[in-house]
Amino acid sequence: xxxxxxxxxxxxxxxxxxxxxxxxxxxxxxxxxxxxxxxxxxxxxxxxxxxxxxxxxxxxxxxxxxxxxxxxxxxxxxxxxxxxxxxxxxxxxxxxxxxxxxxxxxxxxxxxxxxxxxxxxxxxxxxxxxxxxxxxxxxxxxxxxxxxxxxxxxxxxxxxxxxxxx
Amino acid sequence: xxxxxxxxxxxxxxxxxxxxxxxxxxxxxxxxxxxxxxxxxxxxxxxxxxxxxxxxxxxxxxxxxxxxxxxxxxxxxxxxxxxxxxxxxxxxxxxxxx
Numbered sequence: 001x002x003x004x005x006x007x008x009x010x011x012x013x014x015x016x017x018x019x020x021x022x023x024x025x026x027x028x029x030x031x032x033x034x035x036x037x038x039x040x041x042x043x044x045x046x047x048x049x050x051x052x053x054x055x056x057x058x059x060x061x062x063x064x065x066x067x068x069x070x071x072x073x074x075x076x077x078x079x080x081x082x083x084x085x086x087x088x089x090x091x092x093x094x095x096x097x098x099x100x101x102x103x104x105x106x107x108x109x110x111x112x113x114x115x116x117x118x119x120x121x122x123x124x125x126x127x128x129x130x131x132x133x134x135x136x137x138x139x140x141x142x143x144x145x146x147x148x149x150x151x152x153x154x155x156x157x158x159x160x161x162x163x164x165x166x
Numbered sequence: 167x168x169x170x171x172x173x174x175x176x177x178x179x180x181x182x183x184x185x186x187x188x189x190x191x192x193x194x195x196x197x198x199x200x201x202x203x204x205x206x207x208x209x210x211x212x213x214x215x216x217x218x219x220x221x222x223x224x225x226x227x228x229x230x231x232x233x234x235x236x237x238x239x240x241x242x243x244x245x246x247x248x249x250x251x252x253x254x255x256x257x258x259x260x261x262x263x264x
Contacts, residue, residue, distance in 0.1 A: 003199070003200075006199060010192075010195065014187065014191075014192075015186070015187070018184070018186075018187040018191075019184040022184045022185065023182075023184060028185055028187070028188075031187070032187050032188060032190075032191045035187065035191060035195075036191060036194055036195050036198070039195050039199075040195060040198050040199055043199040044199075100178070100181040100182075101181045101182045101183065104178060104179055104181050104182035105182045108179070108182065123175075123176055123179050124179070124180075124184075151172060151175060154175060154179070155175060158175075158178055161178050162174055162175065162178055
């Protein structure tokens with residue numbers, strides 16, 4: 001891969017991958033580190049077209065780096081798909097103070113990682129279910145289930161906001 | 167199971183905007199892809215370590231194992247009274263049987 005090719009890909013995918021990393025980790029610094037590692041890895045390791053499209057490849061690489069980030073920081077509990085998302089007091093406080101963005105951030109951040117990544121990729125990055133399925137290496141049924149559970153949890157957590165805006 | 171768009175939920179979710187990455191990220195990424203691959207550093211370190219190890223082993227002298235020693239004094243007393251050399255001697259070695 002030439003530097004010109006790399007720059008083109010970097011310009012195209014830097015922001016989406018950063019947003020994805022940020023919404024998974026909740027940290028600008030962590031997201032920047034992960035985007036850095038993702039692109040440097042791409043440049044040094046190259047891309048094999050048999051791995052699918054560049055888009056799904058980069059999202060999958062970013063996802064794996066996020067999971068490693070959680071493991072390294074000793075937060076494997078968030079990798080558990082069946083963990084119940086706690087509606088923390090922070091969400092309630094944010095709702096009370098009408099800080100909608102903060103409430104959404106906390107509610108999404110409280111989701112188990114597998115549900116969160118499905119939700120972020122579908123609702124924020126507007127990827128198709130098929131693309132998400134390839135990125136997270138799970139069948140379509142599992143992705144639909146995770147998305148369904150994430151939405152249910154968020155409807156519950158953000159119910160006061162939903163009623164307000166309806 | 168709903169997987170189609172949920173506009174009401176999506177509208178609320180979109181209230182949470184992601185920030186922009188810092189400009190330092192671009193500099194860091196471009197700097198690191200331009201830097202030469204550092205594989206030779208690990209190779210050189212390995213060679214250096216092996217050299218040090220070989221030198222260390224070659225300079226090591228085998229330890230002299232000191233056996234427990236006891237000083238034994240042996241006194242040989244010979245009585246040569248009446249000894250006369252043989253006129254024509256012939257030495258015969260006889261193996262002593264147990």
